[in-house]
Amino acid sequence: MNIYFDNAASTRIDPSVVDAMLPYLTEFYGNPSSVHKEGKYLKVLVEEARDNVAAFLGVKPKEIYFTSGGTEANNFAVKGLAFSNEDKSKNHLIVSAIEHPAVLDSFMYLKKFGYRISLAAPDRYGFVHPGEIEKLITPETLLVSVMHANNEVGSLNDVKAISALCKSRNIYFHSDTVQSVGKTDVKPKELGLDFMTLSAHKIYGPKGVGILFKDENVRIDKYIHGGGQERDMRGGTENVASVAGLSRAVGILRNTMENDLKHYRHITGIIRKGLTDTFGENVSFNTPEKNSVPNILNVTFNHEKLNVPEGLLPVKLDLKGISVSGGSACSSGSLKPSKVLLEIGLEERKAQSSVRISAGRFNTEEEAVKLISALKEILITN
Ligand SMILES: Cc1ncc(COP(=O)(O)O)c(C=O)c1O
CATH class of the missing domain: 3.40.640.10 (Type I PLP-dependent aspartate aminotransferase-like (Major domain))
Structure with missing residues (x-):
């Protein structure tokens, strides 16, 4: 898997x-x-x-x-x-x-x-x-x-x-x-x-x-x-x-929530930092740093500077063995930009250049690092 x-x-x-x-x-x-x-x-x-x-x-x-x-x-x-x-x-x-x-x-x-x-x-x-x-x-x-x-x-x-x-x-x-x-x-x-x-x-x-x-x-x-x-x-x-x-x-x-929250913060923290270090100003975060749940990180990559496949970033990541959600929803066979991302002001192409990364109790630091490397391979190397 x-x-x-x-x-x-x-x-x-x-x-x-x-x-x-x-x-x-x-x-x-x-x-x-x-x-x-x-x-x-x-x-x-x-x-x-x-x-x-x-x-x-x-x-x-x-x-x-x-x-x-x-x-x-x-x-x-x-x-x-x-x-x-x-x-x-x-x-x-x-x-x-x-x-x-x-x-x-x-x-x-x-x-x-x-x-x-x-x-x-x-x-x-x-x-x-x-x-x-x-x-x-x-x-x-x-x-x-x-x-x-x-x-x-x-x-x-x-x-x-x-x-x-x-x-x-x-x-x-x-x-x-x-x-x-x-x-x-x-x-x-x-x-x-x-x-x-x-x-x-x-x-x-x-x-x-x-x-x-x-x-x-x-x-x-x-x-x-x-x-x-x-x-x-x-x-x-x-x-x-x-x-x-x-x-x-x-x-x-009831017993694990405190640890869960620490864990989510730790994993999404590694990813946020890894993305910033790797992509600099070519990555922007749609998830606010304050007043947000600690497990979700929604990011947009700069399609003008990076090799961002329109709407297909989750598919590319899937081919590299990583599951995330995209800024598009599949409706009647076509990829439509996410309504939420459009509502918060992203243009269509930007919405289609976004992914939602959401951490869970079972994710590891190593997995977070692999995600960054996979994104680097897709967006920069190719
Ligand atoms: C905010 C929100 N509300 C409702 C639902 C629907 O829940 P369920 O899948 O249990 O029907 C979801 C599931 O994605 C959700 O994220």
Whole structure:
């Protein structure tokens, strides 16, 4: 396998998480809703997992809903609130322009139901400032959504200031915290969030499971109609093995987060310095040095001075055995420049000359050095 520097896309599952999941894929096969022993055992397991996640976030267990991941959790919050709103005068929503599609597209969908959407612009480093939100607020505003850490450039927004602004105007506030959990301390109550989301596969857990935190005082519509699971808000037999894996991943995080953060800083520090030493003024960083998550480094190489293949730098790195993400997204077979990079002001060619390097718990110093050498070979030697 490649040297893996794409941990913001997904992380390698921790072996101990697999151990925690296996019994629920083999010997414990009941349905948590059943009244017999097999069912009751699993029900207890799911509720213990909920307690564990709630304790980690400093919230009440009844404020946690298990979902199929970050995408569903974001859809659940945004659409659930919009659909439950009976005050027809509250028909305006504000969302940052650089949200993950799980949030942005959920908002756009709501146009169909009479909502007006305003997009809040980010600055050069992907920060969405409270002042930008304030300019857009109207008496009709129902909900504001601004992500905590941006998934492409890693900037960490001051969501506490934005939530305080929203509270003072009686507006609900949602924050996608998928990329910040495990990279900074995320306590929804301290940050003043009405909704936040988590995805297990970004924190060394399994794919296809996550949570929505919803403040107990906020009412939303149920998301999936079905058998009454998740306190009748999200139907469907619980994904017990994945919930057990999520709970273990969170448990590991409680013990390792301090070390993880040091490690991420160390590895991205080596890369930042290595790139600067190697490419000098021909490399620029889209990730701010301050107020960003420590694992993400988004960089643009000067295509006028270096041998930068348009949109294909990740492919070239892949051929050299290294995985990163690019400044382009593959959509319908063509490489389009990243919307986030365009929104923060990069021209198309610059966006296509960018890569996102994201470190993880399992990366080594040696791998960081190899990444720099590979980039040097591609961009300078050839
Ligand atoms: C900021 C952000 N939100 C939401 C998601 C979606 O999470 P999931 O893959 O669990 O659906 C991602 C995943 O890339 C993300 O980075």
